[in-house]
Amino acid sequence: MPAGRPTNYTTELAEKVCQHLANGVPMATIAKMDDMPGYSTLLRWQVENAAFRELSTRAKQDGTHHIADEAMEIADNMDIDPQHKRIMIDTRLRLIGKWNSRAYGDKVEQTIQGPAGDDGKPTAILMTIVDPKA
Numbered sequence: 001m002p003a004g005r006p007t008n009y010t011t012e013l014a015e016k017v018c019q020h021l022a023n024g025v026p027m028a029t030i031a032k033m034d035d036m037p038g039y040s041t042l043l044r045w046q047v048e049n050a051a052f053r054e055l056s057t058r059a060k061q062d063g064t065h066h067i068a069d070e071a072m073e074i075a076d077n078m079d080i081d082p083q084h085k086r087i088m089i090d091t092r093l094r095l096i097g098k099w100n101s102r103a104y105g106d107k108v109e110q111t112i113q114g115p116a117g118d119d120g121k122p123t124a125i126l127m128t129i130v131d132p133k134a
Contacts, residue, residue, distance in 0.1 A: 005034075007041050014052050017042065021059035024066035064100035067092050 006013055017037070020030045031039035045052045071092040074085055096104045 018055050018059035022062040024063040064096040
């Protein structure tokens with residue numbers, strides 16, 4: 001058996017990576033596992049292999065739901081210090097809001113104000129994050 005981490009793309013290895021991603025495990029953490037490719041190899045696969053790029057993108061998106069569930073578990077855990085709990089939850093929610101903005105991101109409204117100038121452009125464009133509680 002050759003020593004070192006795997007570097008050659010195989011469907012079986014790609015599926016293992018994607019299973020971890022779908023379970024909310026970050027790619028950097030996967031890359032630290034002994035039986036997984038290193039981080040630079042995973043990035044190279046994403047660039048060079050359209051099938052892996054598509055599978056891993058979908059798996060990462062699926063993983064955001066797992067991370068959201070994890071945030072709920074943390075919130076319900078009475079053994080965690082409240083300050084630490086808040087940091088843990090906020091970090092997860094911010095990340096999944098970026099990684100899967102359609103499901104977890106802030107809703108942004110764009111408003112165009114003012115009459116068009118001589119060049120036909122409006123005088124202001126305002127971006128507003130909409131509070132879903134309002």
